[in-house]
Amino acid sequence: MKKYLKPILAITAMVCSFVATTMASSACFLWYYQPEEPKSLQDR
Amino acid sequence: MEKFVGKMANKIATNLKYDDEQRAVIQYGLYAILQIIITAIFILLIGFFTHSLWECIIVYISVALLRKSTGGAHAKTSNGCLVVSIIAVSALSIISRYFTFFQYGYIIGFVLSPVFFLVSCLIIYKLAPVGTENKPLNSPEKIKRLRKQSFITLIFYACILAGMLILSIYYDRALNLAFSLGVATLWQALTLVKAVKK
Numbered sequence: 677m678k679k680y681l682k683p684i685l686a687i688t689a690m691v692c693s694f695v696a697t698t699m700a701s702s703a704c705f706l707w708y709y710q711p712e713e714p715k716s717l718q719d720r
Numbered sequence: 721m722e723k724f725v726g727k728m729a730n731k732i733a734t735n736l737k738y739d740d741e742q743r744a745v746i747q748y749g750l751y752a753i754l755q756i757i758i759t760a761i762f763i764l765l766i767g768f769f770t771h772s773l774w775e776c777i778i779v780y781i782s783v784a785l786l787r788k789s790t791g792g793a794h795a796k797t798s799n800g801c802l803v804v805s806i807i808a809v810s811a812l813s814i815i816s817r818y819f820t821f822f823q824y825g826y827i828i829g830f831v832l833s834p835v836f837f838l839v840s841c842l843i844i845y846k847l848a849p850v851g852t853e854n855k856p857l858n859s860p861e862k863i864k865r866l867r868k869q870s871f872i873t874l875i876f877y878a879c880i881l882a883g884m885l886i887l888s889i890y891y892d893r894a895l896n897l898a899f900s901l902g903v904a905t906l907w908q909a910l911t912l913v914k915a916v917k918k
Contacts, residue, residue, distance in 0.1 A: 689732050
């Protein structure tokens with residue numbers, strides 16, 4: 677199981693980064709709460 | 721939910737030896753994914769039990785798609801957001817499903833759906849896009865791009881709405897779906913007014 681942990685986490689991180697970038701290029705989050713945007717994603 | 725997302729992001733970042741900024745990006749993305757999934761699960765369940773599943777799906781997707789380019793009002797806390805999202809989408813879907821049972825419901829729906837949609841177009845044309853405190857919109861290029869995206873989305877919705885209204889002459893249920901698109905667009909447009917007033 678430990679063998680698969682790192683690849684699973686890496687894929688999760690990749691998906692999360694992709695979604696974060698997509699959200700950063702939008703006007704806001706899809707639903708009614710907008711957390712503070714990470715600095716590296718601001719003004720995309 | 722924020723605490724849970726923070727812990728998950730920490731776990732991923734520690735295992736993959738990411739720095740603070742990368743961890744923050746993962747946390748942001750993870751939060752978005754969870755927000756979309758949890759809201760969808762609750763709304764689909766309510767839609768299933770109130771026999772308004774298709775209306776729920778239409779309201780959920782149309783509000784979310786439009787919100788992406790127009791922005792709008794936001795709740796102060798994540799739990800408040802979840803409650804507001806679920807109540808708003810469910811109420812709009814249930815109204816759209818059952819309004820035709822009232823006297824003259826069919827005619828009212830047939831007239832109000834395009835009226836709601838046109839009012840929304842006007843509001844969106846005047847106000848979109850609207851930024852928030854946590855995500856202000858400063859770049860003129862971005863504002864221009866988001867406005868263009870909003871209009872493309874509205875043209876797409878207008879085609880669907882027209883198609884459903886024509887279909888409703890033959891199938892009553894199509895009117896419920898057209899009405900749900902009309903009220904969803906209006907609701908999203910009204911959140912812009914609220915956000916601007918703030």
